[in-house]
Amino acid sequence: LALACDLRYAARSAKLGQPEINLGIIPGWGGTQRLARVCGLGFAKELILTGRLVDAEEAERRGLVNAVYDDGELRERVLEIASALASKSPLALAYAKEAVNLALQGSHEAALTQEASFFAMLFSSEDQTEGMSAFVEKREPRFTGR
Template identity: 50%
Template sequence: MENVICNVNGKLAEVIINRPKALNALNSQTIKELGEVIDDLSSNKEVKVVIITGSGDKSFVAGADIKEMRDLNAMEGRALGRLAQKVFSNIEHMPQTVIAAVNGYALGGGCELASACDMRLASKKAKFGQPEVTLGITPGFAGTQRLPRLIGKGLAKEIIFTGDMIDVEEAYRIGLVNKVYDPDELMDKAREMANKIASRGTVAVSLAKAAINDGLNMDTESAYKYEADIFGLCFSTEDQKEGMTAFIEKRKADFKGC
């Protein structure tokens, strides 16, 4: 891998977008490398939580690579959009929990990447935005679809139509960011949350993720039935037996992920 670093430490994996000279901008090679890493981690039964961040202290991902995009034709632009959409969708639907640790600029494709994660922790230096209209294009990595689902249609339209950046306080106020930390404690706090999630029932967390993601695309009655099916499925797992037995015995559960 030239532009993506993956470090696995027990139940946690840290994925780092590593193009600091380009503020970690996403070119097609970086997107492909990220896709390969995500595919490998998705099938890794030992990894329970994935943290995605950017190298350096200035940028999470400052957007897509404009130098690469400038001369694309319509079909090439569409292909780039579909490539990134597929990788980001795989992040959204991978069985592990995915935390974005946003350490600086999360603009354009960077905001779209963060939006595909299950939650976003940010440093006080972080800035978010979808500035594509200032370049004469629309968001193409699913920003017009995920952002309204995260913060509501009106706010998403304001951010996308103006192309303005918002600071981390505003991102937190509108629900785009879960937590805000000092820059030097961001990764420690991300790992702390990751370890907490990794200590919970592995199958339950994964199924809860599926219930939320898939249920939002159903009508309410179908979503209720889907949740009941998933709830029932939990009772076929060893994790359920261990979790409830540990509760009754007043001890900490030792989940095996099965």
């Protein structure tokens, strides 16, 4: 499930991996594909073929999680991150996510063309107007997703 998320955070005590091989099966629901895209083929094969679990620090070093927090502060830190994301333009977040995802699909030139298209669409949005106005007026923007 975590591999389907855009951002992943772990408590320091967490152990992560794909232990399905120990049960005579393979990771399902895209686990093999997502792990390879997140961490690279070599590390994905190591975890999937051995069933080895890694601690949170190794998971962070290998790109499996974005950050590791002490067990008692994980919830608070993740809520802070969620709050920061919620304050952004929903349109800009959606287009930014899609543009970054294009880096792993198709050609570089096609991805750059789509990125330019997203930029143009956003530049004519109400959220862009609000963001620029808020910046000039030195206040927090109030995005509406339009």
